[in-house]
Amino acid sequence: MKVKVGIVGATGYAGTELVRLLMSHENAEIAAISSVSFEGKAISEVYPSYRFLVDLTCENADDVVEKSEVIFAALPHGLSQELAKTCFDKNKIFIDLGADFRLENEEDYKEWYKGEFIYKELHNSAVYALPELFRENIKGKTTIANPGCYTTGVPLAMAPAIKSDLVELHGIIADCKSGVTGAGRGLTQGSHYPELNEAFYPYKVATHRHTPEIEQTLSHLAGEKVTITFVPHLLPVNRGILSTCYLKLKNGVTKEQIRTAYEDFYKNEYFVRLLPDGQNANIHDVKYSNFCDVSLHIDERTGTLIAVSAIDNMVKGAAGQAIQNMNIVLGLDEKTGLTIVPPAF
Amino acid sequence: MKVKVGIVGATGYAGTELVRLLMSHENAEIAAISSVSFEGKAISEVYPSYRFLVDLTCENADDVVEKSEVIFAALPHGLSQELAKTCFDKNKIFIDLGADFRLENEEDYKEWYKGEFIYKELHNSAVYALPELFRENIKGKTTIANPGCYTTGVPLAMAPAIKSDLVELHGIIADCKSGVTGAGRGLTQGSHYPELNEAFYPYKVATHRHTPEIEQTLSHLAGEKVTITFVPHLLPVNRGILSTCYLKLKNGVTKEQIRTAYEDFYKNEYFVRLLPDGQNANIHDVKYSNFCDVSLHIDERTGTLIAVSAIDNMVKGAAGQAIQNMNIVLGLDEKTGLTIVPPAF
């Protein structure tokens, strides 16, 4: 017996990746998909790699809600709240890949997104669903805020160090590099092939909207307000985010303490692969998978922990994590549909 | 009950791709792998994307034969014959991804590979296993010659036209473009990143060893000796071969006749996706999959059929087709383990 799932916004990159991953999920079947731009069109016309394999035509969002028990939304920010309310009223599970329910504090939402919380109780009942950090909170919830891409990779790199109180909470830096699918399917000069190819640059330096979301997570872990410096860069690759995180070690903290903290924290986490000393996290090694690789490096000369994480921004940073969250909410094995071995090249 | 399979030469690119694909094959389990270069090492040390997921250590070839019912060999040309003989004597199924058993005529093998047939009866009992063209011959065989990459893509683009007698047999041209994994894991100046990046060039022009193999297949289809001009080029991408094939239409042959011939020929072939008129085969759409996309174009001004095929050289052009062949030999559903939807990006 498979659960019926639907995807609103299925022709954006995250939505399309959901389609692909759900096609091989043994406990789910896609009941309907929607797309504003491509309503009435087959998704395989938009993404020809799906030809003959995915027999789904874009309907509208109402149809999707009607036909599905679990609704994934991959919409531009600001468009999820009404849909979430509808799902809530119909007792359906709503998993939002957008930002509308990620920030707990409406003031932050107003400041960074220029929007407001329409249904405040709905926001109260929603959960920020980064499973490795907040798994227990997710169970039993029906409005699920799936984290963003940077906001998955950065906290997973830092969490054990912060939770274990081994690092200072000031001066934290996250220097992140993302593949271009993170910017979506929409055409921009910056994603025009000749202008991104052989290029590399930072963008939205210290002003990216994922900043308050990362800080919210780190603050929960620390038990106090944490502020960080966050600088994203655009990589000329399709997939992957590498986050190089710099944290000042507290006095006397040793390399071994750090490693032990990470090993303990992640010992039961299938999707976090803590690399042995001497190895480096690499986006190449997690492509198309839900894994987050973490490598640890200590700069003894300056007393700095350099924790590096690599994820596939479209999988662990979006669609894969959304499925992981669905599995949790439905009481399925968390790994269901997400066990592929990342290709070697 | 899963069949025990082994891979000799598991750390080359084709061998490693076999490992990845077989990990999710529901009717097979990898009993052993071997590697001359990495004997005693875990394959996940060589390919870190496999960390924690593939728990296999390289043994030697004898161990692999001993522990397995089906043995795949991904070896440099010339090294498979002895192994094939051993497998034959032990009544094991041998699937060779190298060239040793592909050419039926020993003279061709001598000319193009500078080798000879050591066990002539073994060559007689072997089968050239391109399933869409020679499926019936494969059943019941135990020494299986898996075709090369170009030698899969080119014949699949041309077969219906030749078989239906709609094109001339002289003047056939195959202009092919391959991703760099086709050249393997070995380091060369030509695959050094700064020298291949932003580059594109032909190589082994009209002298590539896949020429006689393609001609052997086309000759079987035509019922007479076919000679072609074959020019491979190297693409700055990891995966994929696009074959642009030029065939002179016989007098009076129409576009509709061509399409009908292809539709008939491939109507039951899951792995060949014949594209609608107006669409173009693209290596992007078959990445990581066993599909062969074929698009048809008629140049009415010159009376030329331009048939274009796209495959993933490591899957349909190597490891995936080898599994497809195993499935045939074992009487399994031919698609087993090979049904992934190619990612949209």
Added chain:
Amino acid sequence: MKVKVGIVGATGYAGTELVRLLMSHENAEIAAISSVSFEGKAISEVYPSYRFLVDLTCENADDVVEKSEVIFAALPHGLSQELAKTCFDKNKIFIDLGADFRLENEEDYKEWYKGEFIYKELHNSAVYALPELFRENIKGKTTIANPGCYTTGVPLAMAPAIKSDLVELHGIIADCKSGVTGAGRGLTQGSHYPELNEAFYPYKVATHRHTPEIEQTLSHLAGEKVTITFVPHLLPVNRGILSTCYLKLKNGVTKEQIRTAYEDFYKNEYFVRLLPDGQNANIHDVKYSNFCDVSLHIDERTGTLIAVSAIDNMVKGAAGQAIQNMNIVLGLDEKTGLTIVPPAF
């Protein structure tokens, strides 16, 4: 004393490349540039690599004509005829990088471009300016039709063979592969980074507008009407066109005859580099330069000449050749401003 040159359409890729190359031309100075999209803006705002180095602000086309002795136009097809007329009436040299004056036969223009010749005498006085083939015709002309990119690379690969009567005139095939700058600065899904990266495919198969232009050139060389099959493909690189051309050798023609014909034909051509036997033309080796590398290969098994040319589509295929033509018209050394050594990587 430097000639004053102007560029109409300076912010498209070809126009911008003209700006770059003309900046180091010792006998020319850019008097004015124009752009419809960016009028009033500095070109260095559009292309930040020019910051502080190119102090030019986009004006309108009239200003450019007024201030310049030589006017280059890099406009979408169809927009050059009026501008050409204005320049003609003002006795200025007009070099058109668009297609409006390339086809000699108005019927071809109507068929392939859906336009018509507005000023027929102007068309009669214009010259198709591929210097290595038609140098003598260019001298003294003032309306110059600069060839397109494919239409430079393909004829240069074939010219000596055709001119020397060593090959058949039927069955000629040009299989071409172009970097993406050939498609210009305009945003399209096909040039969106995630969709072109790791992709490769043919487009406008046997229907590309450069077909009649190539045929016009080859027909002039042959002295009779030549029809070819032309298939362009899109490469995931910024610059470069590789043209793999297939021509049937006439009976008894030898490899040595072919080489001699090419050596004789190009012996005084600085910009054509005929490679020694055994080497392959590669777009990597001509990047950023006005060179056309040509390699020759004989398939003796099928009696086919495979002539391969590599050019930088933005230089020899557009802006560089336009400057070469200006040099010819002005009586300057043809190499002026075009002698850079292509970078090794």
Added chain:
Amino acid sequence: MKVKVGIVGATGYAGTELVRLLMSHENAEIAAISSVSFEGKAISEVYPSYRFLVDLTCENADDVVEKSEVIFAALPHGLSQELAKTCFDKNKIFIDLGADFRLENEEDYKEWYKGEFIYKELHNSAVYALPELFRENIKGKTTIANPGCYTTGVPLAMAPAIKSDLVELHGIIADCKSGVTGAGRGLTQGSHYPELNEAFYPYKVATHRHTPEIEQTLSHLAGEKVTITFVPHLLPVNRGILSTCYLKLKNGVTKEQIRTAYEDFYKNEYFVRLLPDGQNANIHDVKYSNFCDVSLHIDERTGTLIAVSAIDNMVKGAAGQAIQNMNIVLGLDEKTGLTIVPPAF
């Protein structure tokens, strides 16, 4: 009258780039080049883009010294000291692109390079030649230590802030990303195309040999010992280094003070392009040029200056800067041979 220059190690990437740049230097001519691997071979056989344009055959190092007034050495670390001594004794100018003369403190050299200073007086007379920071020291010197690539980009990003005493000297972080030519022409698994393509990872985290060299420069600027955290990453592009540098602002320091400090510091520096507020340094914009683009960003939430520099690692980070240094030593205009406009794509 042109100065005769020679290049020892001309077939490595830095040496070859020197050849290319010197070919268009109006006051220099290449008298001889050498290469251990390719002695007796033409450089155009090694780098076919140079065919017919660079008529130089590799000799041995002695020949180069004999025939040249200025000797550039692009050798593996450790091999320059004897050559430098020879040049010194013969009153020739020696410009070393390797590391042998970069560190002033022999203890640092022993620790990081496991070597020792053979001719201590020679080390004393040598100068560390980063022109924008130490121009006055360079004049009149004959043993010139040309900085490394990271060690050019990082100090140029930070120098004005440190020199002006506007930032703290502890907690400085340099997160750098380099194109793969920085690793040279030698084949490694890490630069094998299929393994670097679509990959991104850090390497030699907090242990790279450029660390003491950067610190030496920053300490000179600060007037006291500075220790930093330096993490390099490998980018899947050919050229370019982007350095994202994090410095803690001193209390009360404003954005305006920072900008003024940079503007003053670089106001006469042709090769440093300080970008306006709101723009981001990008390796794309400096390709093939000797420019260093610097963009400034203030994170007011954490009081952090984020200074980003972009250089071409083979030009400003190696061969171009070596020529800039030669120009200084010879009393030429510092820009000679280095004024190309970086291509727009």
